[in-house]
Amino acid sequence: MKVLLVKPNNLSDHIQPSLGLGYLAEGIRARHEVVILDCIKEDISPAQFVQRVLKDGRPDLVGIQCYTFDLGNVRKLLKVIKEWNPGIITVVGGAHIFQRPVAGF
Numbered sequence: 001m002k003v004l005l006v007k008p009n010n011l012s013d014h015i016q017p018s019l020g021l022g023y024l025a026e027g028i029r030a031r032h033e034v035v036i037l038d039c040i041k042e043d044i045s046p047a048q049f050v051q052r053v054l055k056d057g058r059p060d061l062v063g064i065q066c067y068t069f070d071l072g073n074v075r076k077l078l079k080v081i082k083e084w085n086p087g088i089i090t091v092v093g094g095a096h097i098f099q100r101p102v103a104g105f
Helices: 019-028 046-057 070-086
Strands: 001-008 033-038 061-065 090-091
Touching: 001 019, 001 046, 019 033, 019 061, 046 070, 061 070, 070 090
Parallel strands: 001 033, 001 061, 061 090
Antiparallel strands: none
């Protein structure tokens, strides 16, 4: 299976490898073809994602890292990915996904 792991673009100019995506890639690389894409480093917006990434790589699964700060762009990425291929497997993980509401807030 061709797997694309994505660090979404955001307003940050801080380019730092995602350790979480690196650990995940290493864990599945023996059985799957894995590519990690840093959209900040490559300057790829959600609007450019299909043209610059999906059409060339044609992944079977797209996994997206999601921190709270990234939520807007993650939603945009999911929308363009599913418009391109409604049957593609998409997975979202990261700190935002595991947040729980705090009582009184």
